[in-house]
Amino acid sequence: MKLIKGLVLCLFIIGLSACIGSLTQIKLKVIDQDGQPVKNAEVGMSFMLSQGSNEYDGTTDDKGEATALRFSQFGVIIVVNKEGYYQSKVRTSRGHQKLTMELRKKKKTTAMYAKKLLLPIPKKREVIGFDFEQSDWVSPYGKGNIAHIFFHLSGEYIDYDNNNNELKISFTNAEDGLVKLKKTSTSSEFTFPYQAPLIGYLNTHILEKRLSSNTKTTTTYDSTALGYIFRVNTKLNNEGEVIHANYGKIAGEFFSSTKQNKSQGRENGFVEFTYYYNPTPNDRSLEFDWRQNLFIDLKLNETIREP
Incomplete structure (x- = not known):
């Protein structure tokens, strides 16, 4: 029953061709160099598969948070950008995760x-x-x-x-x-x-x-x-x-x-x-x-x- 529910959810979210691997949820919080939340930051997540990846593109909310749910086999690559900030990038391992990433402001280039x-x-x-x-x-x-x-x-x-x-x-x-x-x-x-x-x-x-x-x-x-x-x-x-x-x-x-x-x-x-x-x-x-x-x-x- 759980497998059937997972397959239905996969079909609903991303289609049959990507329905492999395990369902992975990433809860991300983005903070600046002073520990304050960064809102409206662009977040890209690539949930890695044996061939290609499942993609998520979104932005952080007022709390600096973004959540994505996709199927993945080999972890997730997360890239965060915002105008006036240095890019932040990380690759995670498999499984559900709650992460905090630092987006450092450009001060005096x-x-x-x-x-x-x-x-x-x-x-x-x-x-x-x-x-x-x-x-x-x-x-x-x-x-x-x-x-x-x-x-x-x-x-x-x-x-x-x-x-x-x-x-x-x-x-x-x-x-x-x-x-x-x-x-x-x-x-x-x-x-x-x-x-x-x-x-x-x-x-x-x-x-x-x-x-x-x-x-x-x-x-x-x-x-x-x-x-x-x-x-x-x-x-x-x-x-x-x-x-x-x-x-x-x-x-x-x-x-x-x-x-x-x-x-x-x-x-x-x-x-x-x-x-x-x-x-x-x-x-x-x-x-x-x-x-x-x-x-x-x-x-x-x-x-x-x-x-």
Whole structure:
């Protein structure tokens, strides 16, 4: 009897071709970054089947809520949008669920130098400066003008199972540095804080990896890192207060390798990272407007569309 009722309901809602899987109800509540309900947000739900999906399109009510009932086999993909907000997206498991999703408001989107970078190291065991605006090493290894950040790579690569490296990251001024962040549970495409902090920057950061076929791998590279916020060009007044600085962020963890690849110009290994540099002094906004990337003519694998 329950099967017959379910089939009738399926036919009524979506038609015979989609009447497979189990009936799944999603009760969704959408809130903003302050925990307040967001009404009139556009909600799309794809209830996944072995072939295709059952779709729901609707909007949240005054309480920020929306409910959908469809047949599904492999969970549900939910996408929430609203003008003036960052998109929020999540994929759920199977079964009835009651979910809350965060739709974060756009506050101060900003033009930045933003780039995904795989950077060959000119020379191992040497401290070398890198210019965020020029996206290049400083002299004598590149055309960079200002050493915003320094890298020092050491270690050896024997083979895939036996290699090690140490990447030391440092800065010019004592008040320059990095603040490391852990990943959060937000479903928003904008995952960083809205603004860079005023304190907490560490001037030196060391990442190590040791891999041997005879011993256990050890590493300080952190796969759970959301990324880093950085501060450079810092100047203080006589009271020790910051009167000038530039801010930005690194998405995810730095990565480095001592593996040689002469055909790609990596005789000494490389460092890889994704960075966003805000060139406006004292502007702590971390909201990148990808339509205003200050780099032009980037390659496809260097382009960033995430805020």
